[in-house]
Amino acid sequence: MSEHAPVGIDPTVPSVARMYDYYLGGKDNFASDRAAAEQFIQVVPGIREMARSNRAFLSRVVELLAAEGVRQFLDIGSGLPTRENVHQIAHRTAPDAQVVYVDNDPIVLVHGRALLADNPRTRVVQADMREPEDLLANEEIEDVVDFDRPVAVLLVSMLHFVSDDAVVERVTTAFRERLAPGSYLVITHAFEGDVSAEVQEAGQRVYRSTTTGSITSRGPKDLAELVAGMEVLEPGIVPVQAWRPGEDEDEVAVDFTLPGILGVVART
Numbered sequence: 344m345s346e347h348a349p350v351g352i353d354p355t356v357p358s359v360a361r362m363y364d365y366y367l368g369g370k371d372n373f374a375s376d377r378a379a380a381e382q383f384i385q386v387v388p389g390i391r392e393m394a395r396s397n398r399a400f401l402s403r404v405v406e407l408l409a410a411e412g413v414r415q416f417l418d419i420g421s422g423l424p425t426r427e428n429v430h431q432i433a434h435r436t437a438p439d440a441q442v443v444y445v446d447n448d449p450i451v452l453v454h455g456r457a458l459l460a461d462n463p464r465t466r467v468v469q470a471d472m473r474e475p476e477d478l479l480a481n482e483e484i485e486d487v488v489d490f491d492r493p494v495a496v497l498l499v500s501m502l503h504f505v506s507d508d509a510v511v512e513r514v515t516t517a518f519r520e521r522l523a524p525g526s527y528l529v530i531t532h533a534f535e536g537d538v539s540a541e542v543q544e545a546g547q548r549v550y551r552s553t554t555t556g557s558i559t560s561r562g563p564k565d566l567a568e569l570v571a572g573m574e575v576l577e578p579g580i581v582p583v584q585a586w587r588p589g590e591d592e593d594e595v596a597v598d599f600t601l602p603g604i605l606g607v608v609a610r611t
């Protein structure tokens with residue numbers, strides 16, 4: 344991206360959306376994002392691979408849910424447009440699927456709206472996930488998503504940017520209670536495994552300087568609570584690369600001592 348930031352966007356504060364774009368090899372990032380991302384790569388050398396595995400998981404799950412008949416996708420904390428976005432994946436199987444992207448970072452809106460300007464079945468909305476009641480009542484979202492029909496709510500690689508467990512619980516509870524039968528909640532989340540306290544602190548220090556101000560690890564038990572009462576699809580809560588790997592991907596042993604990104608897909 345040119346180093347000239349669009350109006351309203353501060354290029355000097357690292358944005359978690361642009362850092363993630365950098366991990367994925369994208370060009371929509373500024374010097375501050377690259378510097379912070381490089382610092383994090385020093386602490387967690389596998390982060391780029393983890394980001395790619397997270398995207399591959401998202402792709403497999405959206406394909407599966409579209410094949411299962413889901414026609415509405417609400418991608419919250421969608422991030423900057425990348426190589427394969429949810430609407431492109433869903434529309435291969437279900438050209439009539441409606442996709443709403445939600446993010447609170449204005450840079451995502453600028454790029455998202457440019458990408459989706461002439462696609463009538465997609466929409467980009469600026470909103471904050473920490474206010475789930477507002478999201479569920481948001482007119483721009485309600486225009487496209489009918490919550491009385493099955494919808495897949497994607498909370499992919501973003502709940503770890505909320506440090507307060509009570510807020511995370513409130514967000515997932517609000518969706519669990521509102522979603523119609525046949526809906527899905529899809530969550531991926533950073534997990535520290537057995538890394539030392541020093542490494543954890545070094546990683547958290549990097550994210551304290553960013554737009555979200557924090558990153559918080561949560562484990563399999565925490566994720567299980569977030570989908571309590573829902574039917575968890577096999578193979579359960581596992582590192583994303585171990586969740587039904589594709590034919591061209593290697594089988595991965597589940598090892599909760601390693602840091603990574605955990606994934607879960609749950610049905611109402």
Ligand SMILES: C[S@@+](CC[C@H](N)C(=O)[O-])C[C@H]1O[C@@H](n2cnc3c(N)ncnc32)[C@H](O)[C@@H]1O
Pocket residue numbers: 359360363397398401419420421422423445446447448451470471472473498499500501504555
């Ligand atoms: C690491 S990116 C994940 C992008 C995409 N979901 C994926 O997994 O490939 C996290 C995104 O969550 C967004 N985000 C963080 N906190 C948010 C909040 N409170 N409300 C809405 N979006 C948020 C960030 O702006 C960023 O775009």
